[in-house]
Amino acid sequence: MFAQTPLQDRAGHYDRLAPYYDRLHHRWLRHAGGEAQAALEALVRVLATPQTTLLDAGCGTGHLARSLIAEGMLPQSMTLLDPAAAMLALCADIPAEKVNGRLEALPFQDDTFDLVTCAWALETVPDPFVALSELCRVVRPGGALCLAFCADRPVRGVADRLMRQALLCRGTGRFLSCAGVLRDIERFDGFEARAIPSHGPAATILARRAANKT
Template sequence: MQKDPDDVAGMFDATAKRYDLLNSLLSGGNDRLWRIHMQRAVKPQPGERILDVAAGTGASSAPMAKAGALVTALDLSAGMIEEGRRRHPDIEFVHGSAEELPFASDTFDAVTISFGLRNVQHPRAALSEFLRVLKPGGRLFVCEFSQPPVNVVRRGYEAYLGTVLPGMARLASSNPEAYRYLVESIRSWPDQQALSQWIRTAGFTRVAHRNLTLGVVALHRGRKPTEATGAIRLARHAQADDQEA
């Protein structure tokens, strides 16, 4: 899929006001459960600096801010940011790209992104940026649509994506084209193992994932190495190279 950033931003601008409502409708209310799982995984602490990328209207940012974290909500869509500021005036919203984060290195204790990484034109470049802005030892959390590992579930999910979701979108949304894009972007997105490998390749350690809703969604996590763990990894790579030689 060609994901021009301006086209993606314009699509979300057009759906900003009803975006969260439609998400709840089209997911059968599971979007709220997915946000709860994300919140529990992050365990935001008072005073922590957290960057919520592709934050949209702030639905995932607000619970973390309520827990006392200092949340920065970043999004590419000006319409989403405008709506987010209206709903959550106490949260800092920033317009920007996940591929070129407007923050200094080693700034945040955690970076989160929910259902936004697959909308990035170069997702692996974004993962590298997430690593850069995290403090050593900082945490990454990626909640994203995925591929159900059980065949019968996967076939049922494909049927839902191909027939039910587009039909509901045509009835409920003023911009059903956006939801055709949603279906295509989910179908073309890599599975859990492939995304885990992308996260490792970006430089994260302790990479793992947990399936939600039978694998329709997966919650991935990783950590930015500290100087000590980074040195250990380099030593192991050097030892492996010596053995191969």
């Protein structure tokens, strides 16, 4: 399912991109990924309580964490992880734990977090399956994983086509198969996954882990 052009490790790219990232990402959300992002944020709002322990993996400049804190979530129960030091530096205002690390080797014990989020990062790693297995590993039984990613969905118009082309040309990501990601998640210990409908070349997935480990 991930048999597309191999991606090189692009974490270093985000160190260089950090000063411009928010502006570029806002453009992506406005023209292509906005519905998927809104679906992800709605899921997190429904699932999280102030005390929920949350890992935002591939946190970037901390957009998701800031909006959750503004709504009452405790920053002390959040962990922000990213391999790009320059992106993490832009999270300095967020009083959450920050970890320099990678999706493919999360530096946490099994079953650590109530909720794991990963927005627009799964498609940037060379091996998304390894990243998925790590994300699922750190979700505690009864917890959930929420994903938003660039997905191989029908292109709606010029804006979708241009955004898609720009991303492919930069070589910073790829368009994953939503059905394939769903299938892969369900291979992991007690997980059930479903896609939240949205338009655009993007997908949002909610994966819940059964309370009792199977």
